[in-house]
Amino acid sequence: MQQNQAAFDQQQATHRSTVDAVNNSMMSTYNSQNASGDHMQRDFINTMRGEETVNNPADGQQYQVESGANQYWMNNNNEYIPSNNTMFDPNADPNLWNQQWQEVTPE
Structure with a gap:
């Protein structure tokens, strides 16, 4: 059994x-x-x-930005700068109030 x-x-x-x-x-x-x-x-x-979704590696969040640029930079206030110039770095631009800008990647 x-x-x-x-x-x-x-x-x-x-x-x-x-x-x-x-x-x-x-x-x-x-x-x-x-x-x-x-x-x-x-x-x-x-x-x-006319938008694009980008991923911010600083906080892991996704954000909507206006489409059309090859590159996007975002600060801590979720303001962004679009750019088509691969040599552009807003962290080196004194006109941007010495804010910390993080490059965000399109999804």
Whole structure:
């Protein structure tokens, strides 16, 4: 009787493991497709608004900025400077009140 119970328990454990693997795979696919749809929707909205989403490494947050520049710099007040000059560094510009500017990256 114990041998039958052990075999049954093993069969159930194998079945649970298989079902869990299938469920995890399905959920992973769903999450991936959902994230892709979210990204496409955000890109569409950004295009309609003339905006771009940037990631600020200083605080890990995402911000909306006016699109059209190759480079963006943001200060602690969430003010930003767009630039198409790769040599531009607002931290070296005395006209910008010696604020600390962090380059933010487009998403």
